[in-house]
Ligand SMILES: Nc1ncnc2c1ncn2[C@@H]1O[C@H](COP(=O)(O)OP(=O)(O)OP(=O)(O)O)[C@@H](O)[C@H]1O
Ligand SMILES: Nc1ncnc2c1ncn2[C@@H]1O[C@H](COP(=O)(O)OP(=O)(O)OP(=O)(O)O)[C@@H](O)[C@H]1O
C-alpha cells in the first residue's frame with residue numbers, strides 16, 4: 331500500500347507547492363510510483379506540472395459524493411508521476427463539504443482504495459494556505475505531515491499552529507496514525523542574517539524533526555513552473571534541483587519501515 | 588466618514604500583510620487617522636505592529652454577534668495608527684460564520700458605525716490567503732480592493748480569480764460600491780528576467796489599474812516585523828521605506844473624490 335504525505339502550512343507562500351511538485355518528481359525519478367493530489371483551489375501544482383485547469387477534473391465532485399478519486403487520476407509528462415488536478419470549483423468546496431456528513435473524513439474515504447491498491451508507492455497532497463476543511467481532510471487522510479517552512483519571521487510564528495492542529499487530529503480520533511514526518515526549511519538566502527537565525531530557532535524547537543537538507547532561494551525554482559516542469563526536468567544541474575534530489579533521498583530514509 | 592480598503596489575494600505570501608502594515612503606517616505619518624483590521628487567523632499584522640495575540644481581542648466574538656467592533660480597537664505604538672488585532676480563535680470563525688445568518692455581511696454591519704464616525708480617515712483590512720468567508724466579508728464591507736501581486740509566475744495565475752470574485756460581489760448585490768483601487772507589484776527583484784516579464788504582463792492585463800510604484804524585494808522589509816515595527820520606523824532610509832512612502836502618496840491621489 332502507498333504512504334500518504336500531506337504537505338501543509340497555514341502560512342502562505344512558503345513553498346508547499348514547489349516542495350510537493352519537486353519531491354514528487356524526484357521520488358518518481360528514483361523509481362517510486364507517485365500520485366500528487368492537488369487540493370488547493372489555486373491549482374498551482376496542476377499548472378506547475380503542465381496541465382490545464384479543466385472544469386470537473388478535480389476531486390471536488392468525488393468529495394461531495396459523486397464518483398471515485400480513481401476516475402480523476404491523470405498521467406503527467408513525467409514517468410511514474412500521476413496527478414489528481416485541481417480546479418476553480420474547489421473554491422466552493424469548503425462550504426459545501428462543511429455542510430456534508432462526515433465532513434472531515436471525506437478525502438480519507440476516497441483515498442483508502444487508491445492507497446490500498448498496488449498502483450502507487452507514495453501519495454503527496456498539496457494543501458491550500460489555511461487550516462480549513464480541505465487541509466483538515468488532508469490531515470485526516472494522511473500517514474504523515476510534511477511542513478515546508480520559509481526562513482522568515484512570519485513563517486516562524488505560524489509553525490506552532492500547524493503542530494497544534496496535528497495533535498488535535500491525532501488525539502481526537504480523526505486520524506490516530508498521523509505523524510510529523512518533518513520540517514523542511516525553504517528559500518534559505520545565505521546572504522541574510524535573518525535566514526540563519528530562523529533556521530537556528532527552528533532546529534532548537536523541533537530538533538531532529540528538521541530535515542538536514544535546506545532548500546536555497548534559487549530563481550530557477552520560481553521559473554520552472556512557467557514552463558510546466560519540475561526543476562529536475564527544467565534545469566537538472568541547478569542548486570534547486572540538487573537540493574530536492576538530496577531531500578528526496580532523506581525522505582525515503584525517514585519512510586523506511 | 589472613513590474609506591475602507593480590503594487588501595486581498597488568494598495566493599499566499601504575496602505581501603498582503605507587509606503592504607497593509609506599511610501603507611497604514613505611511614498614511615498615518617502623512618497625517619491620516621488609520622485603523623488596521625487584522626482579519627487573518629495567523630495574526631501577522633498584529634505581531635508585525637508589536638502587539639501580542641490575546642484570546643478574545645479579535646473581531647471573532649463581534650462577528651458572531653457578541654459586542655461591537657469599537658470594543659476591540661487598540662492603539663499601537665505609532666501615532667494615528669490603531670488596530671483591531673487578530674487571534675488564533677479566528678481559525679474556527681469561518682465555519683461558525685458560514686452557519687450564521689447574513690453570513691457575508693457580518694463585518695460590513697460591524698464596520699458601518701466605525702466608518703461613519705469621525706475617528707478614522709482610512710480603514711485597511713488585512714485578509715487571509717483564501718477566498719473564503721472572512722475575505723468575502725471584507726469584500727462586502729469595503730469601498731475598495733487593493734491586490735498585492737508578487738512578481739512571480741504562480742501569482743500571475745491567481746489574479747483573474749480575485750478579479751472574478753470582485754465582479755461577483757459587486758454584481759450580485761452584496762456590495763455594489765466595491766471598486767478595484769489597483770494592483771501593487773511586490774517583491775520585484777531587478778536581477779531576474781522573470782520579475783520584469785510578470786510586471787509587463789500585468790500592465791498589459793490591467794493597464795492603469797497597476798500602481799506606478801513597484802515594491803522592491805528588500806531584506807529590511809522582512810526583518811522589520813521581527814522588531815514589531817513598520818519599515819518607516821525600523822529603517823527609515825531603506826529602499827523598502829521609500830517605496831511604501833511613494834505608494835502611500837499614489838494611493839491618496841486615487842482616493843481623491
Ligand atoms: N526555493 C525557492 N527559491 C525561489 N523561489 C521559490 C522557492 N520555492 C518557491 N519559490 C517561489 O516562491 C513562490 C511561493 O512558492 P509556492 O507557491 O510553492 O508556495 P506555497 O506555500 O505553495 O504558496 P500558497 O500558500 O499560495 O499555496 C512561488 O512563486 C515559487 O515559485
Ligand atoms: N518587498 C519585500 N521584500 C522582501 N521580503 C518581503 C517583501 N514583502 C514581504 N516580504 C516577506 O515575504 C513574506 C511574505 O509576505 P507577507 O507575509 O506580507 O505576505 P502575505 O501575502 O501577507 O502572506 P499570507 O498569504 O500568509 O497572508 C514575509 O516573510 C515578509 O516579511
Ligand SMILES: [Mg+2]
Pocket residue numbers: 346347348370374457458
Ligand atoms: Mg501552493
Ligand SMILES: [Mg+2]
Pocket residue numbers: 603604605627631714715
Ligand atoms: Mg498575511
